[in-house]
Amino acid sequence: MIVSRRALLGGGAGVVATSLAPRPTPASGRAPYGGSIRLHTPWPLASIDPHRIDDAAAALFGDALFETLYAPDASGAVVPCLAEGPPEPEGKALRVRLRTGVTFASGAPLDAQAAAASIARARSRGAAAWLSDVPPPRVHDGALVFPLQDSATLLRAVTSPLVAILPPRYSPERPDGTGPLRARLDGGALLLVRNTVAAGGPALLDEVDVRLAADLSTSLRAFESGSDDVGWLGSFLHDPRQGALAFDAGAVAWAILRTGREAGALDAPGMAQAFADAVPHSALAPLVVGAPWSGGMGHWTGSPCDLFVRDDAPWLAELARALAVALSGPSHEIAARPVPPAELAHRRSTRAFSVMLDVARPAGPGGLGTLIGLATADDAASAAALLRSPPRGDVAPRVATRTMRVGVVGEVRLQGGRAPDVVLPTSTWGRGVDWGGAFRRRGG
């Protein structure tokens, strides 16, 4: 069953509009340890790869599993995380010492070799552009030695979830990290269990049980009935749950429209965003895609075509259907066409499509991370050039893509309803939930 837009909108509107405090601990107490949270999500959970620019599961739950060499603290200042201290100048290089004794959840030790290999892996995937101005480090005397002198550049680069430190031979199907929770993937479910050797401290919750929702109503129904503790994008399907509260951890990624070579003349920079902007916000609002944008009332002007979308992501598939309806015009129909992820990846790499609905994550914190993330999703080489000469000031995502073959359709948001005793702090990244700091209030 597919939830109606009205119902989903009703669910969203049923949430009290409050945002989260960064660390809502009791006045003089401490956040309680223990308990669990259960939720459904309309995103695939079969694998998690934080180095992929299009991995929605990593965008949603990567904070729970992985750490970086440096990370923002609660005040936003960048502080050592897996690194022992700030980068130390060493001739014309910067030395980064790693904390001693840290292990991954699997028990594998974190050392400089593992960190260097992980950075190389990130560079070979979604962080190619983001790391383009940071040469690969060498390992010397148990530390990473980066051949550059600008510590600000280094910190900017390695303070990105896209450069999370993974163990050697990392398998996305068997996630392993140093984060507050460790993952068990089991038949489309993601069980996040407290990691007792977490480098930043074990999670407050015993576990977070995430199930794949086959459609958008599953989560709302489960939350409404009380079997789930978190409602995805809303808090009820039919009747409000008593005492339910809202949470809004913001946009963790973007749904992007790609144009491919089969679009002919429409496969030009800026066209994807123009079509995305042509879709009225009201057409997509039930899917909670973020703030309204200007524009609307435009249509696809190319030949009838398929809008390719991965078939294992119910939210994205629903968005594709809404997008296809909104963009279609007489003789210019677009039909949403769900395909397996592997086929989607093949078409993306060969550009064998007219239009495709995909996901892009930010490459790093702040406006630059947004810009480079979207640019990387478009073309890694161009993104690297953009990193070398970024525009001044922060550029809105929908503006940043005006020179790209991708356009922002809407935000992938982590928001909805929560049980009254569930506390979901925002991540220090400014995006997403700090799953390690999530807890259940006493007496809930």
Add this chain to the structure above:
Amino acid sequence: MLPWILLASAVDAKGGAVETVAAEATRSLGGSTAQSVVVSAPLESDKPAPRGDDLALRLASRVAARLGSLARAHPQTAPLGAARAIAGRTRTLVYLRGEVARGDLRATVDVYPPAANVWDRVRDPSASPVGHASASAKIDAGVRAFLTPLALDRATVGRARHDEGDVLAAACGDVDGDGRDEILLVSRARVALGRVAGEKFVAERALAWGKLATVLPVPMREPLAGAALSRDAVYAGTTDRGGVELGPDLAFRVALVGIPVDGGDEAVCLRPEPAAGAFDGAPVACLRAAAPGPKMAVPAPRFDAFAAASLPDANGRVRGIVAVREPSGKLRLKVDDATIAPEGLFGAQLAVGDLDQDGVPDIVTTAEGTDDAVRVLGFAPGAAQPIDRARLPAPSRVHALAMCPPDDGGQPVLVVVTGDEVWQMRATPVPAVPATPGERTGR
């Protein structure tokens, strides 16, 4: 049943200030004092002492007891000349001068040999003593019983700002032996030792944690910390970095086996359990070379706040108090061998002391909930549960509590770190009660 009454007869081998001063003074006295008479001079005091001479006589009796069964204490205070006459020809005079000054009970003891006869005393009225000793101890309930009482419900609070950020733990004491208490503030970033000067906490010495210890492989998500001060040593620790012993100049001495806290008589260490967000088990000795095993029993196996003290009552009997807060927010107390489970939930800060020196321990904690406050719990006769004795609302979160030894005024000080302020809370002396006939006051 009220444990407090049950325990009132339990006499600890340790004593209060009077016993400590008597023991210290006689220990260093030496010589032939077994067959002696102990005579006390009238007590001198820099604070009103309605029963000052009673205190002097009590001190004399404890000194006599320490000197042996043949020694006796004279039942009245007397000047030296009269005391020598009292000692007479057969007894050694142990002349005791007691003083209450700057928060201390002090005693000096002079030993005079027996005078052969009255003519000896006439010929040499200022004969030199053949033995001398002195001792001092901080005022406690056993001394306060002879001085002006303190009223907790009329406590004064001094407020000073600090720049230490989110403080996790605090301690108070005279670490450098200059007679003034220092305050130790431990944050996630650094360790700062200083004093309140006017309306500001001035960190006289500070050291970043990065220069003291590396980050532990598995810290706690919400850090816990501990702090303790002793003469010539500073103890600090967080669950981020572990515990360290430092010198008064904050020079690193040694890494500790856990997070140091004041165990009442010495610094002890707690073992953090990061996966539980709490400390696990009884305190242990802080040094790796020390004998393993618990240093004391705790009233709950797992807790996130701890305080302990050895407190004398008005008779000088010392009790061991251990208070912990379980992660659930419940408070558990251990008074000697009895355990008490106060009803309700409490905040995550704890201190134990005797703020009004009435001989009954005060459990200082914080409020559980959205409005923070400092709560002082005490024991009332006949009550099975501790009662609220004082409540001090705090506009910001209370980050740490610490008890200071009695200050120059003889009043214990409660340090409260709340927001960016350090508060110093003192019980207030109640107006002097008119002396009854026969009572003599001190200076």
